[in-house]
Amino acid sequence: MDIKETFFNYITEGNETKGDFIPIGAAMLNGETITGAHVKIPLKTMNRHGLIAGATGTGKTKSLQVLAENLSDKGIPVLLMDIKGDLSGLAQPSSGHPKIDERHEKIGLPFEAKSFPVEILTLSEQDGVRLRATVSEFGPTLLSRILDLTQAQSGVMAVLFQYCDDNKLPLLDLKDLKKILHYATNEGKDEFTESYGRISTASTGAILRKIIELEQQGADLFFGETSFEVDDLLRIDENGRGYINIIRLTDIQDRPKLFSTFMLSLLAEIYATFPEQGDSDRPELVMFIDEAHLIFNEASKPLLNQIESIVKLIRSKGVGLYFVTQNPTDVPEEVLGQLGLKIQHALRAFTANDRKAIKLTAQNYPDSDYYDTTEVLTSLGIGEALVSALNEKGRPTPLAATMMRAPMSRMDVLTDTELSHLLSESKLSKKYNKEVDRESAYELLNEKIEKAEAEEAKEKAKKEQEALKQEEAKRKSRSSSTSRRSKRMNPVVKVLTSATFIRSVFGILNKVMKK
Incomplete structure (x- = not known):
């Protein structure tokens, strides 16, 4: 052989x-x-x-x-x-x-x-x-890994997701995520501190910069609805x-961050489904x-x-x-x-x-x-x-x-x-190419902020009205006091005026008789 x-x-x-x-x-x-x-x-x-x-x-x-x-x-x-x-x-x-x-x-x-x-x-x-996925579908853990967040920043991300879940605020696209980041350290700062603890502006600022970096690679086109099944x-x-x-x-090819983000989300979704x-x-x-190598080089x-x-x-x-x-x-x-x-x-x-x-x-x-x-x-x-x-x-x-x-x-x-x-x-x-922008965290938080601002303006106007009323009451009180003093002084004034008149008349008569 x-x-x-x-x-x-x-x-x-x-x-x-x-x-x-x-x-x-x-x-x-x-x-x-x-x-x-x-x-x-x-x-x-x-x-x-x-x-x-x-x-x-x-x-x-x-x-x-x-x-x-x-x-x-x-x-x-x-x-x-x-x-x-x-x-x-x-x-x-x-x-x-x-x-x-x-x-x-x-x-x-x-x-x-x-x-x-x-x-x-x-x-x-x-x-x-069109292939899309929502921010909520990623979840805080996967999103933190994609953004390469520190342990403290990952904790903040988890709190943000928890707040949105607790308050029924859908996180669909990146503008939703950026809005909740801003809200947590500004208008909603007291609310977050009371329920979840204080959130550092340094952490939210670092997360925001990472999101913007991802956004610049075209991720705003990927995050949103309708999610691909x-x-x-x-x-x-x-x-x-x-x-x-x-x-x-x-x-x-020049946006490896978007490519690796998509690949990881797809694999995670397949594994979960x-x-x-x-x-x-x-x-x-x-x-x-x-x-x-585009996945691994930037990972x-x-x-x-x-x-x-x-x-x-x-x-x-x-x-x-x-x-x-x-x-x-x-x-x-x-x-x-x-x-x-x-x-x-x-x-x-x-x-x-x-x-x-x-x-x-x-x-x-x-x-x-x-x-x-x-x-x-x-x-x-x-x-x-x-x-x-x-x-x-x-x-x-x-x-x-x-x-x-x-x-x-x-x-x-x-x-x-x-x-x-x-x-x-x-x-x-037909199923996926129609872009959907339903009410989500961005719109709901804006509505919440506008409502809070309206309530604050209403409360401020009420306080200003009450202050005006109090000032008016004080003014009337001062005017009434002046009037009463004036009435008490009138008889004296009349006596003094009559005496002055008499003295004047008799003074003139005395001058005539002397002549």
């Missing part, structure tokens, strides 16, 4: 599966594709998470596309984060190419061009189904294929997070801990998470250790740091008698990858340099006309 036959048996026996699976390509040995030595991923282990990594232009996006297509064909809904804007082509069939036919002949798999059911979603003002990610079309939900993120699946035969939903330590916890726990809900990035070192080790499937495209060694990173990457894969992993990582061609998966018993499958199958859908973006047509047929647009 020659080495090719031995290798063929090694790969096929290691990839043998009793349940449903996705064949992603055929194994390669010494640069030659071994036809029929298929590398398979059991559906049963697709909730064990995974990584697709490799240098720019090596085929990461196409591998993601292949997995998404095959999951959809199996009736499993998919959620894709499309940061580069090149995944919308899933809605149209591949135009085919002789090189695709040649590739599939080598692999030993038939090629079929087809389109898939696609829903376009958006976080920003781009066209698509995660169950709408689980739709199946009339042919039994799972919807591929594509979130267009091409305009938020989806029922426990246990060790099921297929995932409920599979999520692909492209440019995953604080508490936020990373939260992500790590969710990655560990969410698989019990039947959800698989797949991170797509250039280098495995972009993903924290605590998260990387939770990933069962690894599809590693070529890495390039241009610098000493690159060579060091390649050695570290090679250590993440099982040892193989057939490969020098470090060498293979730098010699893989476009559309080729080192693959290590988990079998149905949770054990790693044999490491295989793999020629990946080609996507069945278009490997390019939709035209503007095709995109407009796709959006016009969306069944979710």
Whole structure:
């Protein structure tokens, strides 16, 4: 038995599966594709998470596309984060190419061009189904971690949420949150101090600055109603294929805070909403997070801990998470250790740091008698990858340099006309694209402040009226006293006036008689 036959048996026996699976390509040995030595991923282990990594232009996006297509064909809904804007082509069939036919002949798999059911979603003002969530749905703990608040500031946030709950003040968007922050240290200061203790203006000022930072990255578009219901990610079309939900993120590459905020809120909502699946035969939903470093680079330590916890726990809900990035070192080790499937495209060694990173990457894969992993990582061609998966018993499958199958859908973006047509047929647009701004904490607190100010003005006017009455009473009292004194003096005045008159008359007469 020659080495090719031995290798063929090694790969096929290691990839043998009793349940449903996705064949992603055929194994390669010494640069030659071994036809029929298929590398398979059991559906049963697709909730064990995974990584697709490799240098720019090596085929990461196409591998993601292949997995998404095959999951959809199996009736499993998919959620894709499309940061580069090149995944919308899933809605149209591949135009085919002789090189695709040649590739599939080598692999030993038939090629079929087809389109898939696609829903376009958006976080920003781009066209698509709008994704929103309310501040209340985040809760004080998650929001504090996203804003990277101190322990004291997190305590203030908890008090603010408690006050809003106690007083039935809905926290829907960021203007609600900013309003309650202002109210707690100004108009409502005495009320808060009496019921919840004194709130420091330094703490509320620091929280406000963090909110403004988040707002500047476009979070004001995300926070609000109508909240997106995660169950709408689980739709199946009339042919039994799972919807591929594509979130267009091409305009938020420079706003990683918004991206990580959204991702964490979505994962938290899925974990809280989806029922426990246990060790099921297929995932409920599979999520692909492209440019995953955008989540981790800007994440604080508490936020990373939260992500790590969710990655560990969410698989019990039947959800698989797949991170797509250039280098495995972009993903924290605590998260990387939770990933069962690894599809590693070529890495390039241009610098000493690159060579060091390649050695570290090679250590993440099982040892193989057939490969020098470090060498293979730098010699893989476009559309080729080192693959290590988990079998149905949770054990790693044999490491295989793999020629990946080609996507069945278009490997390019939709035209503007095709995109407009796709959006016009969306069944979710009517549900989520109408902006709702119902009465919430902002309006209710303004109403409360206006009412308090009106009561204060009324009380002030009443006091001023009473003061005027008192002053009028005092004036009348003084006037009456003067009048009484005047009456007592009148007889005396009359006597004095008569005497003066008489003296005057007699004085004149005396003068006349003397003459």
